[in-house]
Amino acid sequence: MNDFRGGNCKNVRELLSSYRDAELDSNERPMVEAHLEGCADCREELAAVEAVVQSLKRLPAATLSKDFSLDIESLIKKSEAQKASENQTTEEKVIPLKRKKPVMWLAAAAAALVLMVGAYVSTTGGGVPIVATGGGTVPQDVVATNNSAVEKVAVSEDRPLVADASTAPTPLRITSVAGTDSSTSSDNSSNTTASASTTTTAVQPASTGESTSSTTIAAKPDRTSTKKIDQISAPVVASAVKKPRSIEVEMHLDDLSNNQALVAFTDLSDDGDSFDNLGISTDEDGLYAIKM
Amino acid sequence: MEVELTDEAHVQKYRQSKDLNSFSILVRRYQNRVYNAAYRMLGSKEEAEEVVQDTFIKIHQGMDGFRSEATFAAWVFRISHNLCIDALRFKKKRSAIQLVPFKTRSIDEAEGGTDLPEADDIPDSSLEPAQVLDVKEESAVLEASLRSLPESQRAVLVLHDLEGFQYQEIAEIIGASIGTVRSRLHYGRIKLKEILDSYYSSQNQPITPR
Numbered sequence: 001m002n003d004f005r006g007g008n009c010k011n012v013r014e015l016l017s018s019y020r021d022a023e024l025d026s027n028e029r030p031m032v033e034a035h036l037e038g039c040a041d042c043r044e045e046l047a048a049v050e051a052v053v054q055s056l057k058r059l060p061a062a063t064l065s066k067d068f069s070l071d072i073e074s075l076i077k078k079s080e081a082q083k084a085s086e087n088q089t090t091e092e093k094v095i096p097l098k099r100k101k102p103v104m105w106l107a108a109a110a111a112a113l114v115l116m117v118g119a120y121v122s123t124t125g126g127g128v129p130i131v132a133t134g135g136g137t138v139p140q141d142v143v144a145t146n147n148s149a150v151e152k153v154a155v156s157e158d159r160p161l162v163a164d165a166s167t168a169p170t171p172l173r174i175t176s177v178a179g180t181d182s183s184t185s186s187d188n189s190s191n192t193t194a195s196a197s198t199t200t201t202a203v204q205p206a207s208t209g210e211s212t213s214s215t216t217i218a219a220k221p222d223r224t225s226t227k228k229i230d231q232i233s234a235p236v237v238a239s240a241v242k243k244p245r246s247i248e249v250e251m252h253l254d255d256l257s258n259n260q261a262l263v264a265f266t267d268l269s270d271d272g273d274s275f276d277n278l279g280i281s282t283d284e285d286g287l288y289a290i291k292m
Numbered sequence: 293m294e295v296e297l298t299d300e301a302h303v304q305k306y307r308q309s310k311d312l313n314s315f316s317i318l319v320r321r322y323q324n325r326v327y328n329a330a331y332r333m334l335g336s337k338e339e340a341e342e343v344v345q346d347t348f349i350k351i352h353q354g355m356d357g358f359r360s361e362a363t364f365a366a367w368v369f370r371i372s373h374n375l376c377i378d379a380l381r382f383k384k385k386r387s388a389i390q391l392v393p394f395k396t397r398s399i400d401e402a403e404g405g406t407d408l409p410e411a412d413d414i415p416d417s418s419l420e421p422a423q424v425l426d427v428k429e430e431s432a433v434l435e436a437s438l439r440s441l442p443e444s445q446r447a448v449l450v451l452h453d454l455e456g457f458q459y460q461e462i463a464e465i466i467g468a469s470i471g472t473v474r475s476r477l478h479y480g481r482i483k484l485k486e487i488l489d490s491y492y493s494s495q496n497q498p499i500t501p502r
Contacts, residue, residue, distance in 0.1 A: 017478035021452070023459045052481045052488070056438070056453040059431055061324065062331040068344060069319040072352075073312050079349045 009035075009042055016046045020053065299364035306355055315355070319348050322365070325455060326372045332450045333376040334383075335439050343379065347372040362464050369455070370465045373447060380443055437487040445480030448473055 012035045018024050019032045036043055068075065297305070299318060306314040326347055330340035350371050358367055438446060447466055451457045457465065462473045 014475070014478060017481055018459075018474050021459070021477075023474065048485050049478075049481050052485045053453050055430070055434055055488070056449065056484075059332075059434055059454065061454075062328045062337070062340070063324050064327045064341065064344065065337075066341075067320070068323050068348060069316040072316050072319050072348065075345065075349065076312075076352050079353075 009039060012036070012039070012042050013045055016042065016049055020046060020049055300360055303355060303358055303364060315352060318351075318364070322368050323348070326368060329369065329450050329455055330372055330376050332435070332438060332454060333373075333443070333446060334379055335435075339379055343372055343375045346375050350375075363461065366457070366461045366464045369451065369457070370467075373451075373465050376447075377443070433488065433491055437484055437491065440487060441480055441483060445476050445483065448476045449480045449484070452477055 012032055015024060015028055015032050019029065024032065036046065297317075299321065302314045302318050305311070306318075323344055327340050327344045330343040331337060334340055334343070347368065351368060354371075358364070362370075438449065441449070444466075448462055451462045451465060452459075459470050459473045459477075462477075463470045466473070468476075
């Protein structure tokens with residue numbers, strides 16, 4: 001490339017359009033002019049650029065077939081109506097989220113999970129304290145049955161229990177998942193959790209070793225007590241027998257620390273108000289889980 | 293003699309009075325310029341008219357938001373430019389999914405034919421049939437050549453060489469730097485010259501400045 005005063009051809013050519021359009025600054029313009037004086041190639045390039053620009057300027061302007069200014073009012077009203085319609089359509093498309101009513105499949109799934117975990121843990125061993133009492137505000141003895149044998153569980157706490165069979169003698173079926181920790185406790189003060197705490201505190205369960213059998217605990221209104229719960233092997237199923245209602249309670253201790261247990265209640269009855277009768281409130285799905 | 297109000301004065305007047313006459317004056321001033329630029333960008337009269345209509349609807353909706361840092365003209369063309377870009381992208385998407393049967397005429401004719409065009413029927417360029425017929429005319433050649441440029445170069449050529457905007461205004465309209473405008477404008481012109489030279493050399497009519 002030729003190098004004339006102020007710059008080479010490559011640099012100058014990039015500026016030729018701007019030079020032609022008078023869009024160069026005060027430093028660039030003299031440099032380009034100086035180069036053009038001594039460079040025929042760049043002058044030719046500038047002439048070609050000018051020819052293209054002139055060709056474009058000769059293009060006939062396209063003109064509208066109608067005058068939008070004449071009906072601009074109707075056009076604006078139409079667009080506003082369309083916009084309002086679109087907004088309304090958008091609002092109609094919004095479907096409000098509704099919380100589902102209690103679904104039976106969820107309760108069934110929870111029950112199945114309880115049973116599966118219970119079965120698994122019961123085959124792997126571990127004693128778990130389970131309490132169901134027939135007392136009202138005063139915890140009562142519980143009769144526990146293991147297969148055909150009846151075991152009586154003594155509970156001597158004065159606080160509300162998990163399953164209160166005296167005020168609501170609802171039959172209970174409690175499935176417990178065995179854990180290796182024998183001392184569970186809770187700091188919660190609600191009725192439900194307090195009862196669980198009471199249960200644990202009252203029974204003072206001890207590790208009962210390997211067990212693959214289920215124990216049924218029957219809450220008896222006569223409040224007789226023949227056996228302390230810490231003598232019960234886990235998993236334990238406690239059920240009251242007077243009404244065809246059942247609630248499953250799972251206590252899973254495997255993954256929790258020494259002083260914690262996870263308890264899940266599943267209302268298996270048809271009317272769904274078993275927990276209310278027991279003084280335990282449930283959510284809409286009929287499932288109540290407490291960490292204690 | 294009554295002094296003609298500036299664009300910005302009409303904008304101010306409309307804001308205060310909401311008198312559509314002031315807005316109509318602005319529409320009259322710009323509708324053909326917007327239409328011409330949109331037509332050069334899109335190559336379709338119908339689409340260009342839609343751009344004009346949508347441009348002034350958007351301007352009306354945004355009259356209260358117009359700031360006088362930019363000229364009213366640059367604001368109008370920024371809106372129309374964006375609408376043109378949207379239209380071009382929509383066309384690209386639509387053409388990308390066009391169903392094109394290959395050499396199925398004999399089968400289709402036996403079965404009653406098809407409305408779909410065949411691959412051989414589709415022209416290589418975006419020229420409309422009427423434009424292909426008029427391709428010998430200089431303006432038609434130039435239109436076709438302009439349309440074959442990349443849209444980024446085509447836009448600055450239209451805005452500068454057809455609509456007369458300065459580099460700074462074009463930078464505001466297309467949302468780029470002045471250096472980008474300068475570069476696109478120059479290389480767009482050079483490319484357009486090459487296309488025209490190529491056409492006229494094949495016709496033994498090299499382009500010359502008049």
